[in-house]
Amino acid sequence: MPSMPASRVPILALTVLVAGASGGCGGAGAAGPPPARPRSALVxxxxxxxxxxxxxxGGKDGVTPNLDALARESVLYEQARAVAPLTLPSHISMFTGLYPPRHSVRTNSLMALPAAATTLAERAAGAGFQTSAFVAALVLDGAYGLSQGFRNYTQPLRKQQSALRIKDTPAANVVRAATQWLRQTDRSRPFLLWVHLFDPHEPYEPSEEFLNQAGGDPYLGEVAATDAAVGYLLGKLREMDRMDETMVVVIADHGEGRGDHGELTHSTLCYDTTLLVPLLVRYPDGWGAGTRARDVVSGVDVYPTLIEALGLGDPGDVDGVSLFGRRPPPGRGVYFETYDGFLSYGWSPLTGWADERGKYLHSSQPELFDVRDDPHESRNLVAERQEDAVRYRERLSALAQRPAFEATRGAVDPALLEAVQSLGYTGAGDVDSELPDPLDTRGLPSPQSRLNELYRFYAASTAGEQGKFDEAVRLLQQVVDQNPRNATAMDLLGYFLNQSRRFQDAITVLEKLQALGPPERHSMHTNFGHAYEELGDELKALQHYERAAQLSPNGPLVLGDWARMLEKTGQAPAAAAVRARIDELTRAPRPSAASGGE
Ligand SMILES: [Zn+2]
Structure with missing residues (x-):
């Protein structure tokens, strides 16, 4: 294998870090005393x-003073990548150490982490840690599996959700709740606390104070609000005298396109605008404070790093590597993917591998970038570096061969399934689709070649949100004509045809969507149900609402449709059971049992 010219080896590597941190020096990658073990951890x-x-x-000055101050006390990783530009798969990788093909959660809301998987919180709880999570958005609803091992899991109320918009808990409220939990913890036992802050997600609506702090940039204004919340939480930790025992890990789940490469937000492409994330690791004994590492690292490294730091034993067969006082092994590369285009729009999967030599993106239109010389990924070198491309493809192929958990479809809640079955309903069976392996493009168009389609789709959504249903229908019809495999556009077209009271047209579109096959969307069944209900076909409406409820058993809106139709068709006891379930789902969370036993 050709070696890199010495002049191009990143100089700010951990060798500097280790020597600088400990004052000692030694053999390659093993210099100086190791860091002291923290007692507790805050993620x-x-x-x-x-x-x-x-x-x-390197961002704008003054936007993130608290995170910048934390960086001066931490190891800062310059080349940390998310495993996916999607909230749920990315977080699950952090807490399991597994890449998405192995933990099997490839997108938001359609799949849940199987109970058989082991999370960091389960390992910590098993060792007597007090465990608690505070998440700011329902994309991380505990029903998707991340609540495994957390004794307290605080999330937004499900009833606050609307059909079209995510409602999040502001960062300031999340950290206040987390602080209250910290106050009531048992000082004699260690803790694992996870705090998730959602403000920088669109829509960007910072307060005037933070907008001004960010020089008028609304996205950065939300980042500033998040930074202030981080500052508040760390300040409280210091006040409580817990900072000296706590390892702090700060990482993002993904970035934001902001128009680069034609991508406005995130989820469909895998350029570094949405994959490169901040990663700060603060050791309570000051190990490595203020140093910057160029090592190629990933969100999957959070799990093994904290397993080692907290003395929780062997991390097991995971994809991540421990960074606790050490560098990743030489030649290390990291995997990333998005199946959002495949699952939502009928495009090819987009997968890839990055290491210190470059970054390869696999799709029906492969790309290879030398991200050190070309950090903006503007020169595709795939034609001239075929050997490298082959090597990267081998990595992707090898990952596909590794053992994986089987996906759990939907946020399946056993209690609800039981309640439903006791009413005489039987599930229509699992509808798992086999997802293509990372190298299998299925001959579909690449995501980066279909951005115009995406823009038209966004324009239609916006028109629909503003009540311009005819305009939304016209634009979505164009999208579907151009790409008859765009399931999300067809689903939304069905929704807006219903809004325009064109119920028969809606059914025609939805039947074409259903014929595309899995994944089966609960929203499609909801749209079917609304159309049939308006046309007076109560039996068909009931069937579709029931199926939607099976696919989304924790969705109060979905369950509400089902309950209404059960009432209309004279099935009052069944309707009452579903209503009781809705009440349970939308009730305010219980006060956390913070310091209780296991
Ligand atoms: Zn996210």
Whole structure:
């Protein structure tokens, strides 16, 4: 294998870090005394936060003073990548150490982490840690599996959700709740606390104070609000005298396109605008404070790093590597993917591998970038570096061969399934689709070649949200004509045809969507149900609402449709059971049992 010219080896590597931190020096990668073991850990995940949004990553001055101050006490990783530009798969990788093909959660809301998987919180709880999570958005609803091992899991109320918009808990409220939990913890036992902050996710609506702090940039204003919340939480930790025992890890789940490469937000492409994330690791004994590492690292490294730091034993067969006082092995590369285009729009999967030599993106239109010389990924070198491309493809192929958990479809809640079955309903069976392996493009168009389609789709959504249903229908019809495999556009077209009271047209579109096959969307059944209900076909409406409820058993709106139709068709006891379930789902969370036993 050709070696890199010495002049191009990143100089700010951990060798500097180790020597600088400990004052000692030794053999390659093993210099100086190791860091002291922290007792407890605080993991802060920043949603939708590009690395370069932070001052310490070269962003605009004054936007993130608290994170910049934390960076001066931490090891800062310059080449940390998310495993996916999607909130749920990315977080699950952090807490399991597994890449998405292995933990099997490839997108938001359609799949849940199987109970058989082991999370960091389960390992910590098993060792007597007090465990608690505070998440700011229902994309991380505990029903998707991340609540495994957390004794307290505080999330937004499900009833606050609307059909079209995510409602999040502001960062300031999340950290206040987390602080209250910290106050009531048992000082004699260690803790694992996870705090998730969602403000930088669109829509960007910062307060005037934070908008001004960010020089009028609304996205950065949300980042500033998040930074202030981080500052508040760390300040409280210091006040409580817990900072000296606590390892702090700050990482983002993915970045934000902001128009780069034609991508406005995130989820469909895998350029570094949405994959490079901030990663700060603060050791309580000051190990490595203020140093910057160029090592190629990933969100999957959070799990093994904290397993080692907290003395929780062997991390097991995971994809991540421990960074606790050490560098990743030489030649290390990291995997990333998005199946959002495949699952939502009928495009090819987009997968890839990055290491210190470059970054390869696999799709029906492969790309290879030398991200050190070309950090903006503007020169595709795939034609001239075929050997490298082959090598990267081998990595992707090898990953596909590794053992994986079987996906659990939907946020399946056993209690609800039981309640439903006791009413005489039987599930229509699992509808798992086999997802293509990372190298299998299925001959579909690549995501980066279909951005115009995406823009038209966004324009239609916006028109629909503003009540311009005819305009939304016209634009979505164009999208579907151009790409008859765009399931999301067809689903939304059905929705807006219903809004325009064109119920028969809606059914025609939805039947074409259903014929495309899995994944089966609960929203499609809801749209079917609304159309049939309006046309007076109560039996068909009931069937579709029931199926939607099976696919989304924790969705109060979905369950509400089902309950209404059960009432209309004279099935009062069944309707009452579903209503009781809705009440349970939308009730305010219980006060956390913070310091109780296991
Ligand atoms: Zn996210």
């Amino acid at each position: 802060i995940t920043l949603d939708t936060t590009r690395a370069d949004a932070l001052g310490c990553y």
